[in-house]
Amino acid sequence: MRRVRKKEHIENYLKTSYRGDTLLGDVFIAHNALPELNFDEIDTSTEFLGKKINNPIMINAMTGGSDFSQEINKDLATLAKELGIPMAVGSETIALEDDDSVESFKVVREIVGPEGIVIANLSGIASVDEAKRAIEIVQGDAIQLHLNLAQELVMEEGDRDFRGVLKNIEEIAKNVDKPLIVKEVGFGISYVVGKRLYDAGVRYIDISGYGGTNFIEIENLRSHEVDFSELYSWGIPTAASLVQCRHLPDDARLIASGGIRNSIDIVKSLVLGADIAAVSGELLAYLVHGGYANAKDYLESNLYKLKVLMMLLGKGNIQELKKTEYKLTGKLKEII
Structure with a gap:
């Protein structure tokens, strides 16, 4: 069932049409006409999980568990290696249940090599032993636990009992000797939830906000019982x-x-306080529709434009970029 579901998730993502607003367009940053910089000396490298990476971006969790997923992960891992960026694998729950699925995840570390960053992935309800096994499979530098409440509730066969999730995350934070990342799957993390995670020992939070992959729509395309389209704007x-x-x-x-x-989304994310940005759905579309070369061109062009934007802002490195002044406008200003 999980193999079929994962394939349906990819197919349905490519069918989705609803696009929410991240509100990054409501962040104003000013042009600097006198940067006093040499473009060729602009440094986009930064540190993440104790290792240096070439660019402040990572390939976020997407898939795994089938031959189709394995081919996608091979290409994504090759991109991560060539560009010197981290990669998180998709949920490894299927690999814990089905030995035949393990290779679709292991292949990522095999390609990236020991010097790269690979992040394991499981649900927030995983046990400590399952977390350790997920890390072992990909020789992970960290483990990502996903919170997918909205997705599960729309999924016909999804979970309905979410008691004890925070306590479970706290146990993993205490008993797993690798950094723990907690991420949403597209509906955002508020300050209140972020603080509860922090107090439970979590130091890496992937906010995964509304405006990207919409798992309510993806699951709604699989559902034949209830129409959830009115909830597409949730998050x-x-x-x-x-x-x-x-x-x-x-x-x-x-x-x-x-x-x-795109590059301006990356820049504005860093300016707002992110340490790195992460891409998934957009990259997947480029890969599936146009192949490896198309996906590579998409990433490389945006990383080049990242440097262009840093030049236009007069920022020579990522730490300087993160100190850029900005103003909030429109709906984002109203919300904040």
Whole structure:
């Protein structure tokens, strides 16, 4: 069932038509006509999970568990290696249940190599032992636990009991010797939830806001019982989630995902307080529709434009970029 569902998720993502607003367009940053910089010396490297990465972006969790998924993961891992960026695998729950699925995840580390960053992935209800096994499969530098409440509720066969999830996350934070990332799957994390996660020992939060992959729509395309289309607009926009969660203690690290589609989205995410940005759905579409070369061109062109935008802002490195002044406008200003 999981194999079929994962394939349906990919197919249905490519069919989705609803596009929410991340509200990143409501973030104004000013042009600097006198940057006094050499474009060729602009440094886009940064540190993440204790390793240096070439660019402040990661390939976020997408898939795994089937031959089709394995081919996608091979291409994504190759991109991660060539561009020097981290990659998170899709949920490894299927690999814990089906040995035949393990290779579709292991292949990522095999391609990326020991110097790259690979992040394991499970649900927030996973046990400590399951978390350790998921890390072992991909030799993970960290583990990502996803919170997919909205998706499960729309999924006909989804979970309905969510008691004890926070306590479970706290147990994993205490008993797993790798960094723990908690992420939403496209509906955002508020400050209140972020603080509860922080107090439970979580130091990496992927806010995964509204405006990107919409799992209510994806699951609705699989459902034949109830029409959930009126809930497509549910969630905290990515920009609003970032602005809220940046008020967490200084040692909290934020990953911006949820509708990160281009270079200006990356820049504005970093300006709002993210340590790195993450892409998934948009990259998947480029890969499936146009192949590896198309996906590589998409990433490389946006990373080049990242440098262009840094030049236009007069910022020579990522730490300087994160200190850029900005103003909130429109609906985002009203929400905040």
